[in-house]
Amino acid sequence: MIEAPARAYQYGFLDEYAKKEIRRQTLKAVAIPGYQVPYASREMPLARGFGTGGLQITLSLLGPGDTFKVIDQGADDSVNAVNLRKFIVEACPDVSLTTRAEDATIIQTRHRVPEVGMSPGQILVLQVPYPDPLVVVEPNEAKRKQMHGEGDYARLLVKLYEDLVNFGEITISHRYPTRIHGHYVIDPSPIPRHDVPRLHMADALFLFGAGREKRIYAVPPFTRAEPLAFEDVPFRVEHFFDDTGARRPCARCGSRESFLDEFLDSYGRKQFGCSDSDYCARRQESRR
Amino acid sequence: MTSSVVFEPRHQQQAYRRLLQAMSRPGSVQTLPGTSAWLCVLATLCDATVSLADIHERLGAADWPFLQARRANPAQADFVLADGALEPPAGLAPRLGILASPETGATVVLICPSVGDKGLLLELSGPGIESTARLRLAVAQQWLARREQWNAAFPLGVDFIIADESRLVGLPRTTKVKVIED
Structure with a gap:
């Protein structure tokens, strides 16, 4: 309405x-x-x-x-x-x-x-x-704009190095x-x-x-x-490994590829589930 | 006197979506509903806060009040309208922006007889294009040479929107253009 x-x-x-x-x-x-x-x-x-x-x-x-x-x-x-x-x-x-x-x-x-x-x-x-x-590395906006224009990101790389x-x-x-x-x-x-x-x-x-x-x-x-990364330290994504080194599945749909959120179930136990609700719901549907 | 449909918000929303497609996928030919695609581009983007230079006097006296844009000389204008079939005037120097604010570089709107099927055969590459794209464009080659000079120092530069009566393409400053057949 x-x-x-x-x-x-x-x-x-x-x-x-x-x-x-x-x-x-x-x-x-x-x-x-x-x-x-x-x-x-x-x-x-x-x-x-x-x-x-x-x-x-x-x-x-x-x-x-x-x-x-x-x-x-x-x-x-x-x-x-x-x-x-x-x-x-x-x-x-x-x-x-x-x-x-x-x-x-x-x-x-x-x-x-x-x-x-x-x-x-x-x-x-x-x-x-x-x-x-x-x-995070330069408080002055005019300076930041200049740094962006020149493609000067040295201080950002130093931050990553630190x-x-x-x-x-x-x-x-x-x-x-x-x-x-x-x-x-x-x-x-x-x-x-x-x-x-x-x-x-x-x-x-x-x-x-x-x-x-x-x-x-x-x-x-x-x-x-x-x-941004270094030649000898490549960029990596979150791995979601458990103590045994295996990739955790989503507790609801079982996906081992998705990005996981951590939450507590009704018994207070730590659980992991897909953060994308549409993806997770459709996977659960297809498994039924 | 031109059709007034281009000044209607509904029409401009549709036109904007095609413009956005054209800018984000350089070389893709977008078809606009109605006539005067080039006027539609101006109607979609201009209001009283922008300035416009009409180098080859293609706008009628009746169009200016609808566009609301201030008249400016080409060196200062936000938008530069020109006839792409004619050579660019000697000494034409649209705004390229400054290093801290490259968005102040001008947008050049070229009117040309045909977009997509006649004229120079171009090979395009850059952001928005997977590897290379080909495009036929009936513009005076001098425009492309001047464009290359204006866009030599990224992020400074000018962005082109090239339109005929019903179609348009975008050539943002990041697109590399090679003439492979003239």
Whole structure:
């Protein structure tokens, strides 16, 4: 049921000038892969930090004929995902919704790339809390912009090296700095390492929106996306080995390939299960 | 006087999606509904906050108020509109952006007689293209030579949108273009 207040706004909630600005900046973001294009992030009817950046990109894209999916940390049914879906139903009434990743034309996501991967032609809109990977080594924004322009990431590599010296391995679990098209290093949003290689030479467009920090950046299809690493210490994804060295399966669907979340069952025992609820539910269904 | 459908938001949403496809997959020919694809590109992207240079006077007096864009000279404009069948004017120097803000490089919209089936045969490579792509484009070759000069120092450069009456392609600054048949 669409309530009266939502109808008072035009299609896609944002006014046409806001959409035009987001569209112009998104096109520039695609033309300069990995560069963070500033834009005038609008006030949205949800708090900054709840996906306003991703939502604004989504609203600038959606139109009749689109099929839309929302992922929140892998799940379709979390509060954040449900609320975003409800908002899209009101703002873009002729867009169909789905939970099946392959059926969607546009997927808005927080913290995951779909487990099944991206299909050709799809657009993945990622919500980004902190867009600039250099912020951990340089507090001055003007300097960071210059460093990005020059492709100067020496201090970021030193940070990774310090990790190796102190802990014996690079300790970044998510938001792993990734070099795009051999130039700009991006913060790929809080996706786990498991998902980072999926950005590389993919047949899909990745758009990143940071609403609070007012930045849009992109990884176009068939573009190199290389996680920062050293020649003798290659990048690796999470391994999920148990004490015997075997790969843990998902407690629900048995998958040994998926990215796992740790949780406690009703007896307080540690369990591991797929973080992608759509992938896991469909595997459980097919095993029945 | 041109069709007013290009100024309707519904039409612009459809046009934008094709523009985004064109920019993210350089060399893929996108077909726009309706006429004047090049005007549709401007209508989709322009408003009162951007400036536009119309080098070859292709816009009618009636189009300017609808586009809302400020007139500017080509060295300062956000968008540069030109006739791709004509040689670029000598000394044309669109904005290339600065190292800290390369997005301020201009967008050049070229109107050309035919996109995709006539003219120069080009081989494209770069982001958005799996290995190489081929494209036929009826533009004056000088535009491609000038484009290469403007885009010599990534991330600085200009992004091209090339359109005829119904089709368009994008050539972002990252795309390498080789003329293999003229």
